[in-house]
Amino acid sequence: MSPPSVITCRAAVAWGPGEPLVMEQVEVDPPLPMEIRLRVVCTSLCRSDVTQWESKAQPSLYPRIFGHEASGIVESIGEGVTEFEVGDHVLTIFIGECQSCKHCVSGKSNMCQVLGLERKGLMHSDQKTRFSIKGRPVYHYCAVSSFSEYTVVHSGCAVKISPTAPMDRICLLSCGAAAGFGAVWKVADISKGSTVVIFGLGTVGLSVAQAAKVRGAAHIIGVDINNDKHEKGKAFGVTKFINPDECDEPIQQVIKSMTDGGADYSFECIGDTGAVSTALQSCSDGWGLTVTLGVPKVKPEISAHYALLLSGKTLKGSLFGGWKPKSDLPSLVDKYLRKEINVDDLVSHDMPLDRINEAFNLMREGKCLRCVIHM
Ligand code: APR
Ligand code: ZN
Numbered sequence: 001m002s003p004p005s006v007i008t009c010r011a012a013v014a015w016g017p018g019e020p021l022v023m024e025q026v027e028v029d030p031p032l033p034m035e036i037r038l039r040v041v042c043t044s045l046c047r048s049d050v051t052q053w054e055s056k057a058q059p060s061l062y063p064r065i066f067g068h069e070a071s072g073i074v075e076s077i078g079e080g081v082t083e084f085e086v087g088d089h090v091l092t093i094f095i096g097e098c099q100s101c102k103h104c105v106s107g108k109s110n111m112c113q114v115l116g117l118e119r120k121g122l123m124h125s126d127q128k129t130r131f132s133i134k135g136r137p138v139y140h141y142c143a144v145s146s147f148s149e150y151t152v153v154h155s156g157c158a159v160k161i162s163p164t165a166p167m168d169r170i171c172l173l174s175c176g177a178a179a180g181f182g183a184v185w186k187v188a189d190i191s192k193g194s195t196v197v198i199f200g201l202g203t204v205g206l207s208v209a210q211a212a213k214v215r216g217a218a219h220i221i222g223v224d225i226n227n228d229k230h231e232k233g234k235a236f237g238v239t240k241f242i243n244p245d246e247c248d249e250p251i252q253q254v255i256k257s258m259t260d261g262g263a264d265y266s267f268e269c270i271g272d273t274g275a276v277s278t279a280l281q282s283c284s285d286g287w288g289l290t291v292t293l294g295v296p297k298v299k300p301e302i303s304a305h306y307a308l309l310l311s312g313k314t315l316k317g318s319l320f321g322g323w324k325p326k327s328d329l330p331s332l333v334d335k336y337l338r339k340e341i342n343v344d345d346l347v348s349h350d351m352p353l354d355r356i357n358e359a360f361n362l363m364r365e366g367k368c369l370r371c372v373i374h375m
Contacts, residue, residue, distance in 0.1 A: 004030035004037065004076035011131070011148030012356045013138060014064045017056050020357045021147065026065070026138060028150045029130040031078035035123070036155050038072035038090065041167040043146035044347070044370040045069075045359045046175050047202060047271060048295050052141065053360070055297075061121040064139040065131060067146030067373075068094040069175040071167040072158075081155045089163045091174045091333070093325035094142035096124070096156040110324045115156040117319070118143040124154050147356060149375050159326050161333045168350065168372050172203065172343050173332050175320065176370065180207025180269070181332065181341065182321015183291050184215060188265050192216035197255055197263040197282050198238070200270035201229035203346050203369050204293050206236040208267045210342060213237030221263065223251060226366050235345065252281035261285065268292045276315070277304040285311040292317050346370050 007028045012021040031037045049066045074088040084090070096115025103109040103116075115124055121139030122128060130152035131138035131145065145151045161170065172178075180203070184190055196212045198205045201224040212220050213236070222229065222238035230241040240258070244251040256262050262284035268276050271294030279290045281304075290313065309315070323329065335341045349371040351359060359371035 006030065007037070007075075007150050009149035010353065011065050011138075012353055013133070014053055014062060014066060016062050017059060018054055021360070023354050024133055026148060027132045028148065029132075029152060031076055031152050032123075032125055033079040034081060034125065034155050035078040035152050036074050036081060036084050036158060037076045037150060037152045038092070038158065039075045039150055040070050040072045040146045040148060040375050042171045042372050042374055043067045043070035044171050044176070044372045045356070045363060047204070047363065048175070049141070050360055050363050051271065051295055051297050058121075061139045063133065063136070064121055064141060065145040065148050065151075066141045067148070068092065068142040068144040069171055070144060070146035071171040071174070072146070072151075075150060078155075083155055084158070084160060088160050089165070089167065090158040091161055091170065091329055092144045092146060092153055093157050093159055093329070094144050094175060095320055095325065096143065096154055097324055097326040098156050099326065104324070110320060110322060112156070115143070115154055123152070147353065147373070149353075156326070159329045161330055162337060165333050165337055168374060169343050169347060170333055170336055171372065172346055172370055173329060173336065176203040177207045177343050177346055178323055178329065178332055179293055179318070179321040180204045181211045182323045182328075183267060183293050183318050184208055184211035186322040187316060187318040188267075188289055188291050190215050190217060190265050193218045194264040195219040195221070195259050197221040197223065197259075197266045197279070199223045199266065199268050199275045199279050200294065201226075201233045201238070202269065205267070205269035206232060206346060206369070208269060208293070209233060209236040209238050214340075219259070221255060221258065232369070236342075252278050255282040259284070262288050264288065266290045268294050270294050271297050273299050273302045276302045277308075280304050280308050280313055280315055283313055285313065288313040290315050293321075347372050350374060
């Protein structure tokens with residue numbers, strides 16, 4: 001077989017933070033050793049894409065191709081790759097798993113030291129980009145960059161999945177939905193009969209609700225400032241909905257009165273550091289556990305009175321629901337295929353790549369759950 005050559009294809013490119021994406025012809029390099037090139041089939045827009053694109057913190061990393069929640073098919077493989085073959089169906093993973101570093105072998109962590117969260121817009125292996133426009137480098141996002149018809153990822157940043165799984169739905173398991181399930185089943189590992197409070201009922205929060213219901217939580221309280229989330233919440237297992245803007249007292253007080261002193265578990269799924277402290281205040285003394293899933297939009301520091309911790313509460317962080325992507329994702333896909341988890345109802349819109357700015361607007365306006373982009 002002749003070695004793979006450069007592919008020219010369409011991609012939605014961000015030329016600056018907050019600037020509408022522009023459909024461009026981009027050149028996609030062949031995969032280097034241990035990398036694979038994918039034909040992206042579907043990619044859903046995640047809140048973190050929007051958060052990062054809105055942020056003015058990294059103006060030098062443009063032009064840039066966002067997108068990290070995707071399904072695709074292996075188009076070509078780089079030297080040394082034995083795990084994948086051309087034609088394999090895959091999900092991309094934004095925190096890779098090298099399967100040999102201290103964290104990967106620990107059994108306790110998904111914070112791979114080699115292929116962990118990529119923040120500089122460059123490939124892990126050589127700190128360069130695989131995209132260009134007329135020779136000008138185009139930066140990556142989270143080592144995935146799926147708003148392009150083709151992309152190159154490290155073979156540790158993709159996972160082979162069943163070819164029978166519908167690509168336009170299981171892409172949600174590549175990030176948001178899986179993060180919610182994992183926070184409940186893996187990070188908090190909640191017990192049956194417990195009381196749970198969820199701050200923010202987007203795709204992530206609704207996935208937390210669904211997972212809590214599956215585990216047999218007795219009460220699932222959903223908190224959101226958008227009343228449209230009331231009905232959606234119910235469909236995913238929320239037993240009581242509260243809009244903090246319609247409460248006469250602070251939301252943590254409302255929750256404490258409702259739960260005889262605080263919930264067993266609280267989950268921050270907004271991406272607001274203020275809500276982390278509220279979530280901590282809303283859970284029970286002695287054993288209350290707060291898990292954070294959100295990625296803050298503005299102020300990254302959290303503040304909480306130390307008495308909250310003195311009273312025996314725990315604050316636990318998580319990324320991707322604690323899942324080890326390569327080891328754990330295929331079984332989540334199988335759960336989906338056995339209809340044990342509902343991902344379909346988390347999709348509110350389907351649209352082609354050239355309408356991607358619409359998806360960004362819908363998310364900023366709080367008018368969608370997941371928009372699935374079909375390439
Ligand atoms: N109080 C309660 N709910 C709020 C508040 C608030 N102050 N501010 C926003 N919300 C609600 C929104 O109305 C929305 O329903 O939080 C929800 C957030 O949902 P999405 O924007 O759809 O985000 P989602 O994809 O679910 O991600 C949630 O997890 O992965 C991270 O980056 C992601 O920080 C984000 C978080
Ligand atoms: Zn590793």
